Amino acid sequence: MEDITLEKAAALLLEHDNILILMHKSPDGDTIGSGYALCLALRKAGKKAQAICSDPIPAKYGYITDSIEPQDFEPDFIVSADIAAPQLFGDKLEVYKDSVDLCIDHHGSNTKFAKYSHVEPNAASCAEIVARLIPLLGTEIDAPAADALFTGISTDTGCFKFRNTSADTFRAAAEMIDRGARNYLISTLMFDTKSKAQLELEKRAIETIDYRMDGKIAIITLTTEMMKSTGADESETEYIVSLPRQIEGVMAGVTIKQKGERLCRISVRASDGVDASEICRLFGGGGHKGAAGCSIEASPEETKELIAEAIEKVIGKQI
């Protein structure tokens, strides 16, 4: 439960020889990039190291993961990368919940579940922190680690577009390219590749857009039928979730994803002046001002009316 500096974090890692790295469930580019880069650096420093995740790593990250051989060892130190809270460990890593030695993260909401924590809420990505940690281990960031870290930096900033993107983010990206990161390959895979299923889902998603409050609210609905008939998977809905807020004049963009007959997961994206987390807290969810989420036990149609009504109230108050 102790907050420590990055130097102290490096010292702790160097004191141990068999280091297990945990990534969060439903892994994204930042937890994968941070976890694998740290693994590569620790191995370079002469340690045994392994990065593990409760869920399979999506195939599109193969350029990071393919060259890393698994190592078998009894861990004497456990570090988590980009994990804000124990409920993000996932079923398979549940067992490590109370035994994390070091937590490296950039979420302001981090619950400080580890023995030692190094959390930088101002860092746009966990990968930015790991990029500064690796040199403290006495090793250099090599090309494979640079690929991994560039992935974390670019994905957690929505390709350098989100509000969290700072001059330091751009400088970290430049340094990774200097060290061998294949930025064009990575950007193409992460941001410029769509499956046919994804494209079909996008078309059908646009057809469902429902504007409320003179276009200040836009709501997309993705039913289980739409997911099934297009063959798109959950990871392919990311662009769709960002879509309604992008429409001119929209202050709150909502995506309703049907998860059961009477269960929907809601993602809210908000413009300046509207607090998405305030909206989602009304339904027991949470998040950031710009992006938040919650679940509602109702049909998609009922959910739409409930969330629209709530947003109208919040927007009416906030603007």
Next chain:
Amino acid sequence: MEDITLEKAAALLLEHDNILILMHKSPDGDTIGSGYALCLALRKAGKKAQAICSDPIPAKYGYITDSIEPQDFEPDFIVSADIAAPQLFGDKLEVYKDSVDLCIDHHGSNTKFAKYSHVEPNAASCAEIVARLIPLLGTEIDAPAADALFTGISTDTGCFKFRNTSADTFRAAAEMIDRGARNYLISTLMFDTKSKAQLELEKRAIETIDYRMDGKIAIITLTTEMMKSTGADESETEYIVSLPRQIEGVMAGVTIKQKGERLCRISVRASDGVDASEICRLFGGGGHKGAAGCSIEASPEETKELIAEAIEKVIGKQI
């Protein structure tokens, strides 16, 4: 017709007091950002300066242009920003075709139409060059100029995703933020804002996708009817043009834009290993390996067959 260094370009500018800056027709973020930043810097250096364009500057660039008052003067020096060839001057600037003193550009295809040229084909944007030119004028890049230059850098690299994006691109972006560029505002306006008309056009564009050669070719058709009924304008087709190449497995992505009953403009985007410019040269067009264009005098249906047949031959030969 003389190639000169950036230092010499700065010296020439400093020798004159009334400087007219030309931007290319159908202005994009790079010509606008470069032109206006140079204008601001020259005024700061005590000159009269004005940036002009044959076409109106789209309203979305208002955050750059709104604060710049017009100045009235008789120019004694004419400089062009981001203009590769005289046919890009447009009708209103036609009159300056043979009297450009200095050309600042980053297109390898630059025809060297000016008395003096400074062309850097390796620069991802003209704005990157202007960012290095301004300090040579003895002035600093202030926040409004940083906004303009960040716009050029980010738009000409497709938000830091295109192949031309280098470590230097990221460093230039970082420097602009340090100098006051509002990167979040700019990225939102340039890359995360869509009109309802644009979204409707996207949906209809996806409906037209025609796959050929087992999905190696994807062709989108935008008819004049589609443009008219959705109300979308030409500048709103940019995302659509990039779409077909993004589809998994597609090596050549084609967008056919109907311009008349028997006239189509074709944009080709190609993956590694396929040369889009070779395809477009078959129809009298040209461009780069990754992106090229041409016109065909035929109906959209005939155009599709002609271009598909040509691409099948070129892909068959190239891969």
